[in-house]
Amino acid sequence: MTVRELVGKYAVSLYTAYLLLVIIGLALPLLITDDFFNRIIILTFFYIMFSTSWNLLAYSGQASLGHAAFLGIGGFASTILIINGVTPVLGVLTGALAASLVGLFLGIICVRLKEWFLGLVTFGFAIIMAAVVNELSVFIEAINGVLIAVGLSGSMDPHMFGGSLGIYSPDIVSRAQYYYLFFFAMVGTILASHLVIRSKIGFAFAAIRENQAEAAMMGVDITRYKLIAFMISTFMAGFAGALFAPYNYFINPEIFSIHNSFMPIIMTISGGIGTIGGPVIGALVINLLWEQMGLWGMSIDRLLILGLILVLEILFLPRGLMPLIKKITEKIAGTTSRDMPL
Numbered sequence: 001m002t003v004r005e006l007v008g009k010y011a012v013s014l015y016t017a018y019l020l021l022v023i024i025g026l027a028l029p030l031l032i033t034d035d036f037f038n039r040i041i042i043l044t045f046f047y048i049m050f051s052t053s054w055n056l057l058a059y060s061g062q063a064s065l066g067h068a069a070f071l072g073i074g075g076f077a078s079t080i081l082i083i084n085g086v087t088p089v090l091g092v093l094t095g096a097l098a099a100s101l102v103g104l105f106l107g108i109i110c111v112r113l114k115e116w117f118l119g120l121v122t123f124g125f126a127i128i129m130a131a132v133v134n135e136l137s138v139f140i141e142a143i144n145g146v147l148i149a150v151g152l153s154g155s156m157d158p159h160m161f162g163g164s165l166g167i168y169s170p171d172i173v174s175r176a177q178y179y180y181l182f183f184f185a186m187v188g189t190i191l192a193s194h195l196v197i198r199s200k201i202g203f204a205f206a207a208i209r210e211n212q213a214e215a216a217m218m219g220v221d222i223t224r225y226k227l228i229a230f231m232i233s234t235f236m237a238g239f240a241g242a243l244f245a246p247y248n249y250f251i252n253p254e255i256f257s258i259h260n261s262f263m264p265i266i267m268t269i270s271g272g273i274g275t276i277g278g279p280v281i282g283a284l285v286i287n288l289l290w291e292q293m294g295l296w297g298m299s300i301d302r303l304l305i306l307g308l309i310l311v312l313e314i315l316f317l318p319r320g321l322m323p324l325i326k327k328i329t330e331k332i333a334g335t336t337s338r339d340m341p342l
Contacts, residue, residue: 018190025183029176038179044287045182046244047267049189051279053236054264056193059202059274060229061209065119066126067237068260070099074238075245075255076133082246092242099238100231107230111223123261130256178247185243189236194276196232205229209274266310272320281321 032038054067078095082088110121196202204225207215216222245251254260263286264279271282286306293302317324 022187025187026180029179040288040291042179042182042247043291044284045186046240047263047283047287048186048280049240049243050237051264051267051271051283052189052193053233053240055268055273055275055279056196056236057229057233058268059197059209060205060226061212062226062229063116063119063122064233064261065116065123065265066261067122067233067264068256068258069122069126069129070103070234070237071241071260072126072129072133072253072255073102074099074241075251077238078242079245079251088246092239092246095242096235096239099241100235103230103234103238104227107227111226111230126256126258126261130253133253133256182243182247185239189239190276190280192232192236197276201225201228266306268320270310270313270320272322275320275322277325278320278322281325285321 028041029038032041050067050071053070054064057064057067074095076095077098078091081091081094086094106122106125110118113121197205204215204220207218207220208222208225212222241255245255267282267286268279269282270286271280272278289309290302290306293305298305313320
């Protein structure tokens with residue numbers, strides 16, 4: 001049996017591809033034991049989750065240039081709750097819900113704005129959130145990597161992030177536990193995105209993205225589905241922030257930075273906007289490249305290189321890396337595009 005026949009026999013469905021990735025992901029901690037590389041992998045999982053949230057909003061024809069606002073809201077909300085005694089699981093879910101509710105409020109105000117006009121509003125909102133948190137720094141301080149809520153709970157035990165489940169404190173949780181926490185959160189986020197896109201809601205998102213007037217004529221409630229997209233997307237972004245802040249054991253207004261707003265955009269466009277696999281491939285490639293350039297001692301240089309890569313990709317691969325990967329895989333496996341994952 002040739003390689004083409006062998007690959008073509010088994011690479012027949014989206015679910016097969018997902019199962020293969022899950023198996024590889026589960027086995028990875030056994031192969032990579034270095035803490036530094038483990039952290040890079042966890043960062044990649046985090047960016048996959050964050051980029052997936054942005055991609056789902058883009059899939060509905062909406063754009064956000066300030067998605068870091070919802071990342072930060074989730075992070076700060078969960079952190080304040082956890083250090084005041086709320087269990088980590090409830091704190092993370094509440095942080096994600098807080099981001100989603102803020103997203104709903106912003107969506108109601110801006111639902112009639114189109115594409116990049118909405119993007120500018122979200123960009124401004126992220127800047128406002130950073131300024132507000134800076135002003136509240138008298139109440140919420142981040143000192144020496146240990147979060148302290150002044151005036152809310154007084155002093156805190158450095159191990160409080162362990163909560164009742166003991167899953168957050170770096171002194172308590174093993175490297176493998178953190179890895180699998182983020183791995184399963186990432187898998188859940190991707191699966192949720194897939195289910196939404198393949199559902200009736202996803203078809204409504206696609207119809208709105210392609211032509212709002214025609215979608216309205218077919219009976220699609222434009223306002224309702226745009227708000228649904230905003231809520232799901234901001235919930236995912238808040239969930240990523242709520243998980244990452246306790247893992248990082250440090251949070252400050254930098255989480256609302258332009259860097260965090262633009263990274264999911266760059267990653268999604270690089271991988272393939274509007275596809276399920278695009279944020280995964282984009283986050284993997286861009287984050288690994290970003291970290292490697294950091295190891296080479298680059299700072300401003302890597303921003304320039306990343307910008308150049310993005311420009312070249314828009315010019316020569318406007319649909320991202322996913323179509324190229326699909327084409328190569330199809331050629332090897334002898335399958336059609338319908339057989340291969342998005």
